[in-house]
Amino acid sequence: MGAVTATLLDGKATRDEIFEDLKTRVSALAARGVVPGLGTVLVGDDPASAAYVRGKHSDCAKVGITSIARQLPGDIGQAELDATIDELNTNPECTGYIVQLPLPKQLDENSALERIDPSKDADGLHPVNLGRLVLGTPAPLPCTPRGILHLLRRYDVPIAGANVVVVGRGITVGRSIGLLFTRRSENATVTLCHTGTRDLAAEVRRADIVVAAAGVPGLITPEMVKPGAAVVDVGVSRTEDGLRGDVAPGVDEVAGWLSPNPGGVGPLTRAFLLTNVVERAERIAADLASTPS
Ligand SMILES: NC(=O)C1=CN([C@@H]2O[C@H](COP(=O)(O)OP(=O)(O)OC[C@H]3O[C@@H](n4cnc5c(N)ncnc54)[C@H](OP(=O)(O)O)[C@@H]3O)[C@@H](O)[C@H]2O)C=CC1
Numbered sequence: 001m002g003a004v005t006a007t008l009l010d011g012k013a014t015r016d017e018i019f020e021d022l023k024t025r026v027s028a029l030a031a032r033g034v035v036p037g038l039g040t041v042l043v044g045d046d047p048a049s050a051a052y053v054r055g056k057h058s059d060c061a062k063v064g065i066t067s068i069a070r071q072l073p074g075d076i077g078q079a080e081l082d083a084t085i086d087e088l089n090t091n092p093e094c095t096g097y098i099v100q101l102p103l104p105k106q107l108d109e110n111s112a113l114e115r116i117d118p119s120k121d122a123d124g125l126h127p128v129n130l131g132r133l134v135l136g137t138p139a140p141l142p143c144t145p146r147g148i149l150h151l152l153r154r155y156d157v158p159i160a161g162a163n164v165v166v167v168g169r170g171i172t173v174g175r176s177i178g179l180l181f182t183r184r185s186e187n188a189t190v191t192l193c194h195t196g197t198r199d200l201a202a203e204v205r206r207a208d209i210v211v212a213a214a215g216v217p218g219l220i221t222p223e224m225v226k227p228g229a230a231v232v233d234v235g236v237s238r239t240e241d242g243l244r245g246d247v248a249p250g251v252d253e254v255a256g257w258l259s260p261n262p263g264g265v266g267p268l269t270r271a272f273l274l275t276n277v278v279e280r281a282e283r284i285a286a287d288l289a290s291t292p293s
Pocket residue numbers: 144167168169170171172173174193194195196197200213214215216219234235236237265266267269
């Protein structure tokens with residue numbers, strides 16, 4: 001084994017900084033009579049999804065956000081899911097919520113996402129909010145892409161003018177981070193890769209920043225990475241050897257920066273979920289202050 005050259009981007013330490021800021025903002029909201037509340041809708045008993053949702057609620061407890069957990073059986077129909085979504089849309093304690101994905105196969109994910117009140121969409125995945133992201137108007141941003149950008153900035157990785165290669169065009173990560181990186185405020189040049197990409201290795205080799213969000217263990221090998229590049233490992237796969245990221249061992253001996261998995265963007269995904277919930281509560285507080293009673 002050679003020497004590690006990459007600066008490791010520490011997602012947990014960065015998450016802790018964000019939590020400190022959120023605690024202050026939640027206290028300020030409490031003083032104005034507004035308590036942020038995160039809702040989660042979990043359908044079925046997939047252990048990984050249940051663990052993610054538990055993690056989100058334990059984060060809420062750390063920051064002072066109320067938790068509203070809705071657990072539904074795995075064999076429900078769309079009407080029962082719709083009823084839970086409608087209840088959270090009108091529940092004033094819930095200032096933002098998510099429907100945990102993936103949903104069991106008899107349920108329609110897009111129709112569930114579209115039923116969420118866009119102003120309560122803590123994931124930033126409602127079509128209205130994705131549309132606002134395309135237009136460049138204010139909206140809750142998707143949490144993982146926001147976390148990736150925050151982590152790169154936190155470690156002073158140059159973004160303006162960079163060649164960014166994103167592997168994966170999924171809505172939660174790949175497609176939406178391409179939209180963020182090409183805003184004028186980021187000014188990066190983005191290539192989105194997928195299973196139809198002719199020569200993935202050649203694309204990745206040109207990249208100053210690689211975002212690996214395919215969910216294929218070890219897809220990005222050391223030979224594919226330009227020396228000194230920043231590599232962000234987002235994909236998660238369950239294998240016989242436990243959880244594996246999309247980035248193969250040894251990339252840390254070539255890259256200039258590496259966001260490891262675990263310990264990289266995962267904690268920030270959760271931190272920006274809470275940030276979206278606090279930001280909505282701050283808008284509610286501002287509206288209360290400006291509305292004569
Ligand atoms: N750590 C974290 O915080 C988070 C991690 N994740 C993880 O990130 C990954 C991506 O999630 P999501 O955005 O939902 O994407 P999806 O799982 O919906 O899609 C995966 C994408 O990867 C592409 N892909 C798959 N295999 C290859 C390959 N061999 N070469 C090139 N492209 C490939 C697919 O291409 P095609 O479209 O052609 O099928 C598809 O576009 C998942 O592993 C997910 O678990 C997600 C959210 C948060």
